[in-house]
């Protein structure tokens with residue numbers, strides 16, 4: 001069988017991750033890597049050809065596809081050059097700094113008839129896939145809220161991520177994943193976006209955001225991220241009329257909690273609590289709450305590449321479609337607009353603004 005030849009441009013942190021991943025696929029040869037910093041190329045695996053620029057790599061190698069893992073502002077140039085060379089493209093997220101840039105990328109791919117997709121591999125995060133299963137199977141009845149929270153303690157802006165002109169900040173870094181997950185999960189059009197975005201301890205780029213997306217099916221997605229939020233956590237919550245589903249941790253540890261009967265019309269019993277007498281927020285009656293296990297998933301990031309290769313062979317559609325990525329970028333622009341104006345940004349039909 002003829003092997004598929006892959007190249008990587010930008011052999012830094014993510015480039016190395018991609019190189020390792022490619023090595024796990026028998027049908028793929030990691031043929032070449034290009035990086036403007038020779039230091040980064042010192043440890044290319046044996047047999048991989050190293051280049052100082054994408055131009056040299058594309059001129060010399062006959063690649064089937066390229067993975068673009070350079071900093072964000074260079075993605076457009078890399079996509080245009082790769083498309084012109086007639087090779088298929090996986091571009092790192094955020095694919096583009098703006099919708100305008102993204103449209104140029106999709107146009108270049110279309111003109112040169114190459115596959116173009118974006119590395120939104122967090123669609124295969126275990127915690128996310130479990131919650132998607134809860135959503136798809138309506139395991140907690142009619143849902144009203146989905147919360148996705150990510151908190152860290154390190155402030156955690158480093159290298160080029162501290163510069164706005166380099167596409168730094170957490171909205172570009174993690175926001176793009178959290179929004180992509182929610183849009184991939186919720187089978188409804190967007191109604192509106194409301195957001196707060198802040199630079200808490202970083203001078204020039206955002207390190208905290210809180211985003212509410214209201215969907216036309218009446219579900220609200222609530223995403224909050226902070227890098228200086230001194231209780232590290234990755235959590236999910238889905239609330240519905242049939243129970244609550246919750247996860248704490250990327251490993252997907254959590255549970256579904258239900259009540260043995262629906263509490264509507266049950267008169268509350270007055271209880272004394274630390275907050276004084278209460279009917280609504282006292283402890284549950286013995287036996288009222290029951291717990292169930294969450295669904296099981298074998299999701300892992302490698303599946304991103306499995307699906308990409310199937311799309312390359314024409315065996316299935318692209319898993320991460322450019323039109324989906326465009327909506328994510330549009331929501332990110334709406335997030336910035338809402339944070340600036342203090343107003344919700346409304347979407348019309350078909351996820352168009």
Ligand SMILES: NC(=O)c1ccc[n+]([C@@H]2O[C@H](COP(=O)([O-])OP(=O)(O)OC[C@H]3O[C@@H](n4cnc5c(N)ncnc54)[C@H](O)[C@@H]3O)[C@@H](O)[C@H]2O)c1
Pocket residue numbers: 009010011012013014015034035036037040052053054068069070071072074092093094119120121159160173
């Ligand atoms: N999908 C994910 O989970 C994920 C995680 C981290 C980073 N990323 C994305 O991957 C991309 C790279 O991020 P990183 O953290 O690996 O950065 P990095 O700084 O570690 O690596 C970038 C590499 O690109 C090289 N480079 C810069 N300009 C170049 C050019 N014009 N030509 C060739 N090489 C060039 C740099 O020398 C560096 O080695 C970014 O778009 C980032 O958002 C994605």
